[in-house]
Amino acid sequence: MSLKRIRQHLISAMTGVKQRISRYLVSPIGKALNSIGQRLSSPIVKRVQPIYQRCVQPITRTLERLHRHLEPLLRRGLQGLQNYLSPPVIEGSYEKTRIAVLVNTVLVVLVANAAVLMVLAPFIFPKPAYFILLFLIIAIMRHSAVFIMRRGYVLIASFILATVLWLGATFLVYISDGLNGPHILTYITVVLIAGLLVGGRIGIIFAILSMALSLGISYLNVHRLLPSTPLGVQTPLSIWFILAANLVVVAIFQYQALESLNRALKRANRLAQEATEANDYKSKLLARVSHELRSPLGAILGITEMLHYGALGETSPEQHDATQRVLNNTRYLQRLVADLLDQSRMEAGQITVEESEFSPAKIVQQVHSLLLSKAQEKKLTLEFDIDSNLPSTLIGDPDRTEQILFNLASNAIKFTEKGGIVIKAYLPNQDKSEWALQVTDTGIGIPPEDQKRIFEAFWQVDDSPARKYGGVGLGLAIVQQLVHLMKGHITLKSEVDHGSTFTVFLPLSEKP
Amino acid sequence: MEEKAPTPKNFAFVIEDDEDQAYVFDSALRMAGFDAETITDGTTAQKRIAEEVPQIIILDLHLPGIRGDQLLQQIRSDDRLENTQVIVTTADAALAESLEDEAALVLLKPVSFTQLSTLAARFRPPQEDSGQP
Known part of the structure; x- marks a missing residue:
């Protein structure tokens, strides 16, 4: 740059x-x-x-x-x-590239430091030849690190670098009076670099090792057990150099770390925003499409009914049968569109529940009469049972309550081949805090592992074993969301081949 | 109907911009024993409402020109149309709920042919029962 x-x-x-x-x-x-x-x-x-x-x-x-x-x-x-x-760029991995940039930066700083030291060494240190060697070693190190990293082994390179730096720091501490020498500062930088390069845990290990070793060295120093150090006495200039080099490296690392954190934050924000927008768009599209589907469907249904009920003249039995099939399919399609619309409105938070007086018995009877023919078509029985203790008038949302019961009961008919369905409205406990609607069938049942997932939207579309029964799998998702909107809860008891029982508990409030 | 002759008995307006839908409504009303006239925009509807006194008005809320709910206000404030039954049709459930008090019936689209036919037959004046099933 x-x-x-x-x-x-x-x-x-x-x-x-x-x-x-x-x-x-x-x-x-x-x-x-x-x-x-x-x-x-x-x-x-x-x-x-x-x-x-x-x-x-x-x-x-x-x-x-x-x-x-x-x-x-x-x-x-x-x-x-x-x-x-310039640092190597690792294709396809942001994290590896980031570490490669850090490793490269450290090594370039080291090479530059070594070069400066090499030039100044004759004026500061008694044995300047060492510094030519030091410069060469560091230059070769950088070269090999870049070579290794270009081949993708970034973590290995960074681990080796951290180790070498630590060994170098230890050597420096050893030759410069242990705890009393200025090189002890280098440990801080090395531990910081190791942590940032290879990961936090490795950083901690390096820190502990550094503490132990520097203590050990100073112990040996104090007891004069070490051979005399080749660097001899530190000059103020050399101490300044060590401090400056450490500060520069730490500052660079701080900058890099903050930079990458900022980039990650920006990326996360952008992704979150994109996800929200996509979800909004999906909900809007869903609402729009299902809304637009309604008009032509309405026309198809209406005109077919006209044909079917003889508004356009008498039809032959074959024609009557054909229009009946068109009608069945259209009504089915209509139900799907209505479910999709409900789901999209639910996601957009547009569905609210109202509070008005209604008769729970009437709702049960209505759903029963709506579905009786459907049950009879499959030669199933459809019965209902209304608890005599249940108040005749409750406060709540009659339309949504009916929708819940309708979805549960029509599901029960859909998944039952033999036997029948019983709808019950009752008081589940003495304290009259809630009332319950129950739908029991003698159908195929739901395996335990699927019992939670059946309430997820669109579950049936992808992977349900019950796909042959048709539907987009929104019925139960809508039921559950509606029940939650009404501050109630739903339970399911089921065993494969022994039917299912769905029970909806709703808060009971009576006319004051 | 253009001249100022009194509106015939069992007369109805179908105010609906979707032609297919209007066709179904029109047929349903005919089946229920009404003579129906289809209007596909709000401005014409406003003009025709001022001229005639139908028994039934099927009113779509989503109309070009003048909006359906404005037409409904106008009908309800017109004393001539005191006995006119307005059946509102809409695909918008929230809107349907808000208009429940002002219309005789609010039907959520899609409206079934048989449903509309049966409901309309109920609004037919009893003395005019002319052999419809």
């Missing part, structure tokens, strides 16, 4: 130097010589002038040629350096 800017500065500086040389040096001298020659026209000047020109021209030309050759070289060289220093 900043390397690019440095490159631009260098190139423009070089161009500037060339221009300045020719502007301030070559051309003024040439001009001066020219004017002097013209004014004086002395024989000496006349003789000097061509010599000068012969001399100056090659210099200018050489400068220009040098510039022409050097500039691309410099450009390429700096570009190469930038490429060389």
Whole structure:
């Protein structure tokens, strides 16, 4: 990033130097010589002038040629350096790339530090040759780390780096008076880096190891059990260097960590927003589509009824049978559309329950009469039983209560091949706090593992073993949501091949 | 019907912009013994309501021109139409509930042909029973 800017500065500086040389040096001298020659026209000047020109021209030309050759070289060289220093990008993994960037940053900082130390070592340390070695080791380390990471082994590279750094820190602590030496600070940086690179737990292990080892070293130091340290006495400048290097690394890491956290947060926010929008869009689409389906369905149903009931003239028995089939299918489709619309409105929070007086017995009778023919078609019995203790008038939402009972009872008919269905309305306990609607069938039953899932919307569509029974699987989802809206609850008792019993408990409130 | 002759008995308006739906409503009313006229937009409906006194008005709420609920207000504030039964049809359940007091009947779409026919037959004046089943 900043390397690019440095490159631009260098190139423009070089161009500037060339221009300045020719502007301030070559051309003024040439001009001066020219004017002097013209004014004086002395024989000496006349003789000097061509010599000068012969001399100056090659210099200018050489400068220009040098510039022409050097500039691309410099450009390429700096570009190469930038490429060389840039971190490897691991395709398809953001996390790996992030760690690779961190590992690379640490190593580049180390290489730069080592380079500075190498240059300054003759002035600070008694044995500067060590620092050439140190620089070479770190440079090779960085090279191999990038090589390993380019092949995808980012975690291995980062673990090795953390270990090497820790060993390096330990060495530094060892040669610089243990706890008394300034290198003890390096442990903090190393532990921080290790934690960020390889993960929190590894960081903790490194921290414990560092504490133990530095204590051990200082113990040995205090008891003079260690050989004399090769670095000897620390100078204030070297201590400053160590502190500065540590601070720089920590600052870079902090920046990187915050940056990646910000990026992750932004990404999470964007995803959450997209998900909400998609869900809203889905609900709207569902509502819109089911609404639009209603009008043509209504027309189909109406016109078929006209045909069927002879509004357009008498029909033959075959025609009557055909229109009956069209009617059955259309009504089925209508039910599905109504369920979809209800589901989408429920998701959008548009369904509310009202409070009005109603007769629970009447609801049971109504559902019974609506479904009786359907049950008889399958040669099933459909009976109802109303508890005499149940108040004749309750407060609640009659339409939604009827919808609940209708869905449960028509489901029961759908999943029953033999026997019958009983609808019951009763008081489940003495205290009159709630009343119950119960639908019992002698149908196929529901295996225990599916008993929770059958209340999920669209469950039947994907994976239900009962798919041959048709439907989009919204009936029970709607029932459950309606029951919850009415502050009630629903229970299910079922055994495979022995039928099912759905019981809806609703809060009981009577006319005051 | 254009001249100012008194509106015939058993006369009905079907105000519905969906032609197929209007056709079904029209047939249902005929089956129930009514003479029905179909109107497909609010502006024409407003004009025709001012001219005639039908027994039944089937009123769709979603109309081009003048909205159905505005027409309903107008019908209810017109003394001539005091005995006119308005059957509102709508696909919007919430809207249907809010209009329950103002209309004789609110039917949630899809409205069944037999349902409408049976209901309309109930509104036929008893003295005019002309052999319909």
